Amino acid sequence: MFRPLFVFIGTRYTRAKRRNHFVSFISLTSMIGLALGVMVMIVVLSVMNGFDHEMRTRVLGMVPHATIESAQPLDDWRSLAQQVLKQPEVLAVAPFTQMQGLLSHAGKVQKILINAIDPQQEFKVSIIEDFFLPEQGSLAALEPGEFGIVIGAKAARKLGVQIGDKLTFVAPEVTVTPAGMFPRLKRFTVVGLFEVGVGEVDGYVALAHIQDIARLKRWEANQVQGLRLKFDDLFQAPQLSWAIAQRLDDQQYTAHDWTRTHGNLYQAIRMEKTMIGLLLLLIVTVAAFNIISTLVMVVTDKKADIAILRTLGATPRQIMAIFMVQGTVIGVVGTVLGAIAGMLAALGISRGIAHLEAWLGFKFLNADVYFIDYLPSQLLATDVLLVCAAALVLSFLATLYPAWRAACIQPAEALRYE
Structure with a gap:
């Protein structure tokens, strides 16, 4: 199957382990960090959706x-x-x-x-x-x-x-x-x-x-x-x-x-969902921007390879595309893994917490403090798509600076001490 040169080399760099195991380890941790950030964001937003749904159906169904x-x-x-x-x-x-x-x-x-x-x-x-x-x-x-x-x-x-x-x-x-x-x-x-x-x-x-x-x-x-x-x-x-x-x-x-009796509670839930979503987005941002350090190290490690490609006729745009592909692959794999894990966790968190409470004999949510005594969860496709889109965009943006640095490498300078 035909693949453009920059796609072929970029994917090879992503899975290559021959020369620098530390760079491969950093790539793996960046991928795992992004997956964890996406998973946590999906789970927390689903729980906040659950509180919002229970508020509307149960509490506001009674009043x-x-x-x-x-x-x-x-x-x-x-x-x-x-x-x-x-x-x-x-x-x-x-x-x-x-x-x-x-x-x-x-x-x-x-x-x-x-x-x-x-x-x-x-x-x-x-x-x-x-x-x-x-x-x-x-x-x-x-x-x-x-x-x-x-x-x-x-x-x-x-x-x-x-x-x-x-x-x-x-x-x-x-x-x-x-x-x-x-x-x-x-x-x-x-x-x-x-x-x-x-x-x-x-x-x-x-x-x-x-x-x-x-x-x-x-x-x-x-x-x-x-x-x-x-x-x-x-x-x-x-x-x-x-x-x-x-x-x-x-x-x-x-x-x-x-709204005169329960409006403050409902508005508090909606505001908490927005604020928690923004805070978790910062976590995803940190995880996504770990890709920057990963790609900077890869660029440093691959200077000789970049110089050889340039002498063989590769353009700066193609060099830049190689590392953009590598960073995007890390972002896509991490986002997909995080989305799958987040959806599975969001669908099972209510039952899991209930079993844990039964095993410990302790209630995490007290109805005297909270308006319900169980942990609800409602998974929405719009939240999953929004989180995944944000993670992918941040991952792509994180590739631009390292890819630009790679494109600026001069072959003569890179091969002087080789």
């Missing part, structure tokens, strides 16, 4: 994209929901009421945020139904008037309760009687347990029927605090929710969106 509320309880939420659903951006609407307080059982206390819902409407705006523990209840178990409650597995473990146990809810209000002021208490029955894997949700969020919380708030049975909205694009929620609130007949409605 409303936006809410529409007013200063007073809504008397006819169904007609308001019909008006909101006329907006093309809205996918689904469900009523809600929130109430904060404490749950108490057998001397143990846990702070809680009760989301009062309509079980027949909640599945339209939330993914909570997907995270009920096996044979541990469902949203359908929330019956009006029964004062049932669904809590997270973390809260259940802290309180030491199971399905069917009684809990005391302490509302942040007092009842004034002739005997004095007493906190408002209500007994609830645990009818379901869920585990999302997010400490913030599993430990501090509970669900109850919307009519039960209305009675606890001393509202009418059909009154609710507001409406939860689900959009096709949750990133448009801040603009769309405000616009929808302004379009409603009554201008007293206010809009709130997920």
